[in-house]
Structures are given as C-alpha cells and as structure tokens.
Amino acid sequence: MPVIKTIYGQLTTPDWPDDLIVRTLVTYGEWSLAEQMLLAPMVRGDDCFWDVGAFLGTFGLGVSHLAAQPPRDLVVVEPSSVLQHHLRENLTRNAPCPFQIAPFAVANHVGLLSPREDQSPLNAGGVKYEHAVGIEATVACRPLKDLRAEYGDYDVLKLDIEGMENEAILSDRGYIQTKRPIIWAECNEDTSSIDLLETLIELNYNPIYVAFPFFRKNNYNATSARIFPMAYEAVLLAAPPDRLADFTGKVDGEEIIVRPVNNADELRQALWSTPRWALSDWVCLSKAELIARLGRASQSQLFETFLIRDNIEL
Numbered sequence: 001m002p003v004i005k006t007i008y009g010q011l012t013t014p015d016w017p018d019d020l021i022v023r024t025l026v027t028y029g030e031w032s033l034a035e036q037m038l039l040a041p042m043v044r045g046d047d048c049f050w051d052v053g054a055f056l057g058t059f060g061l062g063v064s065h066l067a068a069q070p071p072r073d074l075v076v077v078e079p080s081s082v083l084q085h086h087l088r089e090n091l092t093r094n095a096p097c098p099f100q101i102a103p104f105a106v107a108n109h110v111g112l113l114s115p116r117e118d119q120s121p122l123n124a125g126g127v128k129y130e131h132a133v134g135i136e137a138t139v140a141c142r143p144l145k146d147l148r149a150e151y152g153d154y155d156v157l158k159l160d161i162e163g164m165e166n167e168a169i170l171s172d173r174g175y176i177q178t179k180r181p182i183i184w185a186e187c188n189e190d191t192s193s194i195d196l197l198e199t200l201i202e203l204n205y206n207p208i209y210v211a212f213p214f215f216r217k218n219n220y221n222a223t224s225a226r227i228f229p230m231a232y233e234a235v236l237l238a239a240p241p242d243r244l245a246d247f248t249g250k251v252d253g254e255e256i257i258v259r260p261v262n263n264a265d266e267l268r269q270a271l272w273s274t275p276r277w278a279l280s281d282w283v284c285l286s287k288a289e290l291i292a293r294l295g296r297a298s299q300s301q302l303f304e305t306f307l308i309r310d311n312i313e314l
Contacts, residue, residue, distance in 0.1 A: 006030060007220040008061040009094035012086045020227075021055060027227060029220030034212045034251045035233065036062030039184050042239065042246045043156055045069030052077040052106055052144075052168065053160035053186075057090040060099070063158075070097040075151045079105035079113070079139035100151050106161060107141035108171040114138050143171030159185040166196040169203075177203050183238040189271050194264045196236060201262070205238035209270040210249065211257035218253045230278035234271065236261070 002022075004011050006029045016022045024031050040063045043049055051060035054076035064070045074097055078087055084103055091099045105113050115138060148154065153175070159165040165185040169176060176183070183200065187193045187209065200207045211234040215227065234257075237247065249258040257274060261267045282290065296303075 004029075006058075007033065008058055008065070008090070011056060011058070011094075012089045013056060014082055014086060021058075023227060024215070025056075025058070027221065027223060027225055028215060030062075030216070031056075031058045032212075032214050032233065033062055033219070034214075034216050034254050034256070035059070035235070036066055037251050038210060038212060038247070038249065038256065039063055039156075039158070040066035041068070041248055042182055042243055043067040043071055045072060047071045047155040048073045048075065048152055049156045049158070050075045050077065050154040051158050053158075053162075054078040054087060055080075055083060057087045057094075059158060059160070061090070061094050064096050071156070073097065073152065074099040075102060075154065076100070077102040077104060077106060077147065079103065079141070102147055102151055103140075104147065105139045105141040105164075106144055106147070106159075106168040106171065107164060108143055108167045109141075110143065110146065111141050112139070113141045144168055145172040145175065148172060148175065153179070154181055155179075156182040157184070159183070161186070163188065163190055163192040166192055166199050169196070169199055173203070180205075180240045182240075182243050183236075185236050185238075187234040187236045187267075187271070189276070193236070193271070194267060197261060197264065197267050200236060200238045203238075207261055208237045208244075208247075209257070209259050209261045209267060210235050210237050211270070211274040212251065213254055216251070216254060226280070226283075228277070229280040229283045230275050232257075232275050234274055 002013050002015060004013060004025050006025055011025065013022050013025065021031055036059060043063055049060065049063065049071040051074065054060060055078065057076055060074050060076050064074055074095060076087060076091065076099060078084055078101065081103070084101060088101060107113065159168055161168060169183070185196060187196065197207055211232050214231045214233055239247070249256055257270070259270055261270055
C-alpha cells in the first residue's frame with residue numbers, strides 16, 4: 001500500500017501508479033490545492049463541512065487545515081469500497097477535527113448505481129455513475145436528506161460527483177432553501193451544469209462561476225514538471241451574502257476566473273472562456289503572442305503555409 005508525503009500529511013493510496021490523482025499527489029504533493037485555498041476562507045469553526053465525492057480525502061483535509069479554524073465536524077461521502085479504507089486511514093492520521101465517513105453515493109432517491117461504460121481507466125476520481133436498471137449495481141445511493149438525518153446538518157456542502165450535483169441538491173431542496181448553506185459544486189462542460197445553475201437560482205442564490213488551475217506553480221514539492229501543459233476545473237459557488245463576503249477569489253501566483261452567472265448563456269460563455277487544455281508551447285507565450293495566434297486561427301491561417309515561397313522547378 002503506497003504512502004505519499006503530501007501537504008496534507010502522509011497519505012495512503014491504492015496501488016494505482018497511472019491514476020491521475022495518485023500521479024498528481026506523487027508529482028506535486030497536492031491535488032487541486034488552489035480550489036481548497038479558494039473555499040477555505042469561507043469555512044468557520046462552528047461549521048459542519050461535508051465533502052461529497054471525497055476520494056482519498058484531500059479536499060476535506062485541505063480546506064480543514066487552511067481555514068482560519070477547522071470546522072467543528074467533517075463528513076466525507078465516498079461510495080467506493082476500495083477507497084474507503086484509505087480514506088479512513090488518511091483522515092485518522094491527518095484530520096484536524098472530528099470526522100465521519102458516509103459510505104454512499106448521493107442521488108435523489110434510495111437505490112443503486114453502477115459506473116457508466118464511458119470511463120477513463122486513468123482517472124478513478126472521475127468515475128460517473130448511473131441509476132442501475134437491468135444492469136449490475138455496485139454502490140448504494142441515498143438522498144442528501146436521508147444522509148443528513150444520520151450524519152447531521154451541513155453548513156458547507158462541497159459536491160464533486162461527476163454530473164449528479166443537481167440531483168443531489170434536489171434531494172434536499174427544502175433544507176437548502178431554508179438554511180441556505182454554502183454550496184461549492186463542480187461545474188463541467190455538460191448540460192447538467194446548466195440544470196445545476198437554474199436550480200441554484202430557483203433556490204434564491206446568486207451563483208458565482210469560479211475556475212482555477214489543478215496544478216499550482218508554487219506546489220508543495222516545488223516541481224516545475226507538468227503532467228498537462230494546462231488544466232483548469234470550475235465550480236459554481238452559491239452562498240448567502242454574509243458568507244460570500246469571506247470569498248476573495250484569489251490564490252497567490254495563479255490566475256483565477258471569477259464571474260457572476262445569472263443565466264444559461266452567461267454560464268456557457270464562462271465555460272467557453274475557461275482553458276481546459278493547451279499545447280505545451282502555448283503556456284510560455286505572452287498575452288500578445290496568444291492574441292496573435294488567436295487572430296490567425298480566426299482567419300483559418302496556418303503556420304505551415306505562412307510565407308512559404310512557391311517551389312519553382314528549373
């Protein structure tokens with residue numbers, strides 16, 4: 001069982017050397033720490049913080065350590081039986097506050113889920129589930145409302161469940177509408193993100209789109225190695241005004257995208273303007289050089305044919 005030295009402490013992981021999250025922890029000593037740094041200032045010492053889609057526990061650990069005071073309780077929700085053992089070891093060793101582990105997936109009703117067939121074998125943290133109908137089920141799912149009755153109310157709710165964030169929120173709509181917790185929900189390039197936005201607006205939130213790099217320049221291992229030239233992820237942040245006042249939207253040394261989104265078109269524009277991938281030579285270019293390339297691309301110009309003289313046979 002591999003043990004990795006990280007910014008969170010000593011972490012145990014499955015023996016998955018090719019997995020994206022495990023590779024990132026080995027290379028950088030952290031996983032998406034910029035995201036944790038963005039949420040942490042909003043977390044208070046009397047909060048119960050729920051990390052739904054916890055994987056190895058890095059998000060809950062990162063936010064709990066980075067907050068001015070650790071939350072009074074940390075509830076991590078993770079359906080994978082393979083990961084739950086590592087999750088418990090990692091939290092027992094490193095959590096700065098009491099914690100509970102809820103071994104379930106989250107959906108809008110009690111039932112069973114199975115992983116979808118279109119999965120990457122190199123990213124166990126990105127497994128997508130669907131309701132089991134006529135196929136072999138692998139994990140149990142429960143509504144947030146039921147889990148909350150067992151594990152306690154949440155004040156801060158992080159959701160990273162690969163497109164099922166809206167379903168999770170709808171499963172505890174009454175509580176969310178009344179208590180107005182902070183919601184930090186993954187926002188992918190999928191129409192489910194538009195559904196999520198519209199639900200948050202219906203619940204009288206004013207959502208904010210936040211996009212950030214997965215890999216920090218000032219990472220814990222101080223390495224300049226790049227697993228990808230550039231990789232951004234995004235969330236929708238929803239919070240009452242008094243809690244939103246603690247959100248800075250800044251991480252030293254990193255470019256964070258922050259913009260309010262009031263409708264589907266504004267969310268589409270925000271996602272369209274977020275760098276999800278890049279060629280390695282792009283990341284070293286200046287803003288002027290990037291604009292030059294964009295201008296040429298908009299006119300379908302190719303460098304391969306730029307200023308090439310016609311070959312003249314003698």
